[in-house]
Amino acid sequence: MNAEADATPFPERRRPGGRSARVRAEVLAAVEQELAEHGYDGLTVDDVARRSGVHRTTIYRRWKTVDALLVALLEAGEDDTWxxxxxxxxxxxxxxxxxxxxxxxxxxxxxxxxxxxxxxxxxxxxxxxxxxxxxxxxxxxxxxxxxxxxxxxxxxxxxxxxxxxxxxxxxxxxxxxxxxxxxxxxxxxxxxxxxxxxxxxxx
Amino acid sequence: MNAEADATPFPERRRPGGRSARVRAEVLAAVEQELAEHGYDGLTVDDVARRSGVHRTTIYRRWKTVDALLVALLEAGEDDTWxxxxxxxxxxxxxxxxxxxxxxxxxxxxxxxxxxxxxxxxxxxxxxxxxxxxxxxxxxxxxxxxxxxxxxxxxxxxxxxxxxxxxxxxxxxxxxxxxxxxxxxxxxxxxxxxxxxxxxxxx
Missing domain, CATH: 1.10.357.10 (Tetracycline Repressor, domain 2)
Incomplete structure (x- = not known):
């Protein structure tokens, strides 16, 4: 029942879509950690950017809101091979x-x-x-x-x-x-x- | 598992402590209804005062915060005869x-x-x-x-x-x-x- 899903393992070799998938994995891993530490009330795009090392404008462009990040985290759990x-x-x-x-x-x-x-x-x-x-x-x-x-x-x-x-x-x-x-x-x-x-x- | 508890029935005759108990029952009934309609984010002492007909200063004096009202509502459930x-x-x-x-x-x-x-x-x-x-x-x-x-x-x-x-x-x-x-x-x-x-x- 763990939602961490695609966050690991990362593919070892670059492939088409590799960078985009890696950014997604890094951002979602940061969302999980921020949530665990600060809860929903303390979840901000800025903190996710800082923790993931992904630029905040990249995060805003792709997910727009904190709630969208949360949904993406949960949907990652459906894609996995659990x-x-x-x-x-x-x-x-x-x-x-x-x-x-x-x-x-x-x-x-x-x-x-x-x-x-x-x-x-x-x-x-x-x-x-x-x-x-x-x-x-x-x-x-x-x-x-x-x-x-x-x-x-x-x-x-x-x-x-x-x-x-x-x-x-x-x-x-x-x-x-x-x-x-x-x-x-x-x-x-x-x-x-x-x-x-x-x-x-x-x- | 209903938390409405002492909200009803009201005692029919006045007795020592009757007014205080009635105020409490009216306020807690209003808290329940406000929660059901507006959720925790929409719960305010002012709305509870309006709905219960109990003056807001009376509510603030007795309970101080919205969270204290919520705790009082839940504790009322423990006192009852369920x-x-x-x-x-x-x-x-x-x-x-x-x-x-x-x-x-x-x-x-x-x-x-x-x-x-x-x-x-x-x-x-x-x-x-x-x-x-x-x-x-x-x-x-x-x-x-x-x-x-x-x-x-x-x-x-x-x-x-x-x-x-x-x-x-x-x-x-x-x-x-x-x-x-x-x-x-x-x-x-x-x-x-x-x-x-x-x-x-x-x-």
Missing amino acids: APADTGSLAADLTALNRELHASLAGTSPTGAVIAAAFRAPAAAAALTRFWDDRYQRSAAVVTRAVTRGEIPEDTDPDRVLMAATSPLFHQLVLRRQPMTPAEADRWAADAAAAAVAGIYRA | APADTGSLAADLTALNRELHASLAGTSPTGAVIAAAFRAPAAAAALTRFWDDRYQRSAAVVTRAVTRGEIPEDTDPDRVLMAATSPLFHQLVLRRQPMTPAEADRWAADAAAAAVAGIYRA
Whole structure:
């Protein structure tokens, strides 16, 4: 669920569009860091320019507003090659997913700042909705693979399994603002897998 | 999960402290309505004074800032007599809880605005955390009653049952900003009850 996306790795050799892509990656990496450090209220094009080393007029020409930078950061997450881990079991796949999500929501990543910013900027909110929808769609593979392996019933609803595993992390860490240990995140993954095996998320 | 709390009903007869309590109720009701209509950015003491009919100097003397009004609104929710429905079955108790929560998050209540405001004002965030902790603590009765009736295993963890039922509503409606039908909210309640019966939330 990390939005850093195309920011790394940079292509090693120049290719058509290489400079433009590099500028974009540098600017978006700076947006992420500025957000994490100063939040949405402290996010300015000038600071992004200073941190990225990209001239402010270049940034203004391409993105125009702070909100557009935020949207670009979120959209970069949709372009990337992120895919859920394929470990061979539903419980372990969901655990891998929840560990990544836990690190992103509980750690020092800018995810919390991006979520907070989405409450301020409607365009960012829409981009965040698209980003998460995209991640949940990709993650559905975890459930369909478990169906193929015969671990869970054929008519299991992938979205309910994924929401059961991940929603408690979002709710507890982001909205209730309560700590959660990695072991608790693992347990939510185990609970969702066990409930799916018990046939609770059948359509 | 509605924060309107003591705003209604008003005591019918004057009693010691009656005027002060009435002023508080009128001011907090106005804060709720202003938040719902204009959000945190549009919340001003002057508008609260106009809507409540309470003089602005009275409001400033008692609460001083917009953030203090928000905290008072949330703390009013902790004083009230809210209790979860006692229907006689775990599934129906959780369904009642989720219907109330769904109405609050999906409807026109100010809950969404309060949640958004908590991302702006740290004092409001802390008050919101306390408000939800209080509601989850009261709701634990739903699970302990089910244990007493022998519906679910004795060592069922109340918080996990409640989080399993309610987290998807918060995540889908507030963070993913996707619609959810009342029938879906009911299904999350049914899923949590079925998983609890299956022993998935044992300590």
